[in-house]
Amino acid sequence: xxxxxxxxxxxxxxxETSVNSIxxxxxxxxxxxxxxxxxxxxxPALEVHETEKEYSVKAELPGMTKDQITADVRDNVxxxxxxxxxxxxxxxxxxxxxxxxxxxxxxxISLPPxxxxxxxxxxxxNGILEMNLPKSSPxxxxxxxx
Numbered sequence: 001x002x003x004x005x006x007x008x009x010x011x012x013x014x015x016e017t018s019v020n021s022i023x024x025x026x027x028x029x030x031x032x033x034x035x036x037x038x039x040x041x042x043x044p045a046l047e048v049h050e051t052e053k054e055y056s057v058k059a060e061l062p063g064m065t066k067d068q069i070t071a072d073v074r075d076n077v078x079x080x081x082x083x084x085x086x087x088x089x090x091x092x093x094x095x096x097x098x099x100x101x102x103x104x105x106x107x108x109i110s111l112p113p114x115x116x117x118x119x120x121x122x123x124x125x126n127g128i129l130e131m132n133l134p135k136s137s138p139x140x141x142x143x144x145x146x
Contacts, residue, residue: 055133062127081106
């Protein structure tokens with residue numbers, strides 16, 4: 001057992017080289033993390049809530065402005081789309097990690113037929129798009145049976 005443990009000091013050991021090697025390995029590992037959900041998730045995360053009178057849809061769109069977002073309701077489908085353009089301020093050096101999303105995105109949600117599309121409202125604040133989709137009153141007529 002004593003042969004496995006070494007307590008000798010190596011005069012050729014360079015602490016700076018060792019630390020640099022650790023950081024180089026860390027950067028390489030960060031570049032490999034693209035295989036997870038970070039690159040695969042192209043759609044905004046959604047939260048849909050229903051009450052008796054309306055549906056509420058919240059979409060996470062961090063770092064965007066309301067001018068970069070489009071929301072439409074067509075044929076009982078809510079479509080949220082937009083485009084995130086790459087920041088071109090960095091002119092020198094090289095990018096070591098890039099997990100931010102760039103480019104066009106679109107998310108569609110099928111809606112029930114009882115949405116009052118003319119009364120849909122939307123607001124965008126702090127990276128969250130919140131839409132309220134009011135329900136129409138049930139239509140129909142009670143039939144008297146004689």
